[in-house]
Each structure stands twice: as structure tokens, then as C-alpha cells.
Amino acid sequence: MRKTDQLAAALTAYGAQSAYGAASAPGATRVVGLQRITDGWEAEVYAVRLADHEPADVVLRVYPSHDGAERCAREFAVLKLVSAAGYPVPRPYFHETAAEPLGHPFLVMQRLAGGPLGDALARAEPAVRASLESAFYALLVALHALDRRGFEPLLRPGVPAEAEAIAQAGHTQTAAKLRAMAAGDYLPVLAWLVERAATVDWGALALCHLDYHPNNVLVDAAGRLGVIDWGGAEVADPRMDLGWLVLMAECYDPSGREAVLAGYERAGGGSLRHMEYFEVVASLRRLAEITGMLKVGPVACGKRPGAERLLREDTAAIRHAYERLVALTGRRVPEAERTLRILDRVPWRTRVRQGLRTAYHTLRQH
Numbered sequence: 001m002r003k004t005d006q007l008a009a010a011l012t013a014y015g016a017q018s019a020y021g022a023a024s025a026p027g028a029t030r031v032v033g034l035q036r037i038t039d040g041w042e043a044e045v046y047a048v049r050l051a052d053h054e055p056a057d058v059v060l061r062v063y064p065s066h067d068g069a070e071r072c073a074r075e076f077a078v079l080k081l082v083s084a085a086g087y088p089v090p091r092p093y094f095h096e097t098a099a100e101p102l103g104h105p106f107l108v109m110q111r112l113a114g115g116p117l118g119d120a121l122a123r124a125e126p127a128v129r130a131s132l133e134s135a136f137y138a139l140l141v142a143l144h145a146l147d148r149r150g151f152e153p154l155l156r157p158g159v160p161a162e163a164e165a166i167a168q169a170g171h172t173q174t175a176a177k178l179r180a181m182a183a184g185d186y187l188p189v190l191a192w193l194v195e196r197a198a199t200v201d202w203g204a205l206a207l208c209h210l211d212y213h214p215n216n217v218l219v220d221a222a223g224r225l226g227v228i229d230w231g232g233a234e235v236a237d238p239r240m241d242l243g244w245l246v247l248m249a250e251c252y253d254p255s256g257r258e259a260v261l262a263g264y265e266r267a268g269g270g271s272l273r274h275m276e277y278f279e280v281v282a283s284l285r286r287l288a289e290i291t292g293m294l295k296v297g298p299v300a301c302g303k304r305p306g307a308e309r310l311l312r313e314d315t316a317a318i319r320h321a322y323e324r325l326v327a328l329t330g331r332r333v334p335e336a337e338r339t340l341r342i343l344d345r346v347p348w349r350t351r352v353r354q355g356l357r358t359a360y361h362t363l364r365q366h
Helices: 003-017 019-023 068-084 117-123 126-145 148-154 163-180 184-199 239-252 256-266 275-296 308-312 315-329 334-344 354-363
Strands: 031-039 044-050 057-062 092-096 106-110 206-208 217-219 225-227 234-236
Touching (some): 003 031, 003 057, 019 092, 068 092, 068 106, 068 148, 117 126, 117 217, 126 206, 126 217, 126 225, 126 239, 126 256, 148 206, 148 234, 163 184, 163 234, 163 275, 184 275, 184 315, 184 334, 239 256, 239 275, 239 315, 315 334
Antiparallel strands (some): 044 057, 057 106, 206 234, 217 225
């Protein structure tokens, strides 16, 4: 039996016995169609059609990493809170953190209409492209403007609800991960961040997506946007989102940094002071993720099996992240340089993620 057929049968059986199924119409959790549509870094993603559910088309996310239960529960909680706040995200229906029903923890949620904004930007006429770009930045500003008190359940336990304290707690967690995977070469960069935290003009807390980019935003035929992939969301300084978006943009377009900051500012976003600090946070995060996946495997790093292939396809972008980190901190990282040499030897790394490359190129033109 094919894996998709097995998943369909298991999901139907689970739904019939779940509280969600019991509260729904008969057949609402009976699967009549299931196919794999894409893979994120953390999850396998399937399009599912349910017999008597409204709407019939939903999305199944399966979390195969070692900490899949925690990631599944957190994404469900985030989606529930953000959806309740009126922000355009998939509505979560039900989730299961136990591995038994489907083999791994999973989440079933609304399937938003449309496709990746990156693809739409690549093919849009100039006027439409400009409108989509404005909407992209406005949506990020709107996220940061949500009342963060509604997201207090997402705060780190035992950490004061202050931006600097949350950032420092994140640095401590990162240090532990780096030591666990014998990647101590990165620790001087982390020390640079810890030492300079006191010099940053920390802002008010906001809900941050932490992986906001054109391929995590969907756009439908009417131009409505929706944001997906909320597994990393956290209450933090909004510039954590900007640092990541700047890094992603610069990796695909040399002038991407200026375009991102200008777009966010035009949309009414908050302070952009000390952005270099947040760019170092983003670069360290990306490089440490890559090193970890190659050294201990993606599952041990909270990713799905095979996720390292996505990184290997983006060697030029990864090299840019390292060069930016060195330029900003003055710290070279032998472990990162070894990682890049490994990736350079992979012969099948030549396919570029054209959607993101084209998206960032078009974003800077307006």
C-alpha cells in the first residue's frame, strides 16, 4: 500500500475516534483524497479532501523530527491564537502529538487558496507587482502591530517579557545546541551577540513569524494574502523578523537589504535601528542550522528527513550568509568554512530556488 493510502486510512480512523470528529458531521473526517504537495523544513505537507467537512479541502502537516510533538503542539497553538486575532492564517482544526495514529505527530488545518507570492511576483505586470509588494510589507507590519498580550502563552517560561531578556535566552539555547553538536567554532559569534545586547535599543515585544518571506505568503486570484508555516513563531523584538527577511533577500539579490528596509518603513513599520545586530542573529541561525543538519542529521535538528537537500541547493546563498556574518562581526568560523567546502563538493547542488530569486529581484524594483 502506498504511503499516501496508508496516511488516508489512518487519518480517517483517527478522525472517527477523535473529539473533533465526534463534534463534526458524520463523515467530516473521512478522507476521500490525499496527495503530497510540498515539503517544508520541518514537516511533510499533504493536500487532503474530506467527505463531509466544510471546507472539504484541508492540509495535513506531519512532523517527523525528534521534537515533532512539541513543534506540532506549538504550531497549533500559534495558529489558534493568530487566527482568533483576525490575521490571515490557516484555521487549525485538530492535531495529535502522539506518534501512533499516523507514525508521527500531525496537524490538520484549513487550506488557503492561491499559491506562493514569490511565484506571483515573478510573473506579475509592474502595477500588480507593486501592489503585491506593498501588501507583503503591510502584512508584516500588521503582524507586529497585533496586541502582544494575546500571545502571552507563547512567551518563554521563566523569562521576563522583555525583548533583551528573550533574545539572551535564545542565545543561551543556541549555545547549548552548538555544544551538543560539537560546533563550538560558532561560540565566539554568539559571545559577540551577548556582549553587544546591552548596546541595542530594544523595542516593544511583538509576535514574530521568524520565517517571513515571499514563499511563506500565499496570494489568491483576488490578491488576498495569507501567511503559512508558523512553527518558529515567537514573541520577540520585531527586528528579528526583519533580520531574517534581509538575509533572505540579500542572498538572492545584492540590493535586497535596502529594498526590505525601505518597504517595511513605507508600510509604517517600527524602528530599524541596530539592524546589523539582528542580521547577525539571522546569519548565525542559518549557518548553525546547516552545520547541524550535515553533522548530526536533520531529524536531530528539528527538521524532516531529507531537509538538508534544500540547503545544498542554495550554496551561494549560504556563502553570502557567512560572508555577511564575518563582515559584521569580524569573526571567522572554521566550522562554517568546512561546511561550505562540503557543499561545494555536492555535484547536484546547481538548482536555484528561482521563485525566491525572482521575488527578491522584483521586490527591490519598487
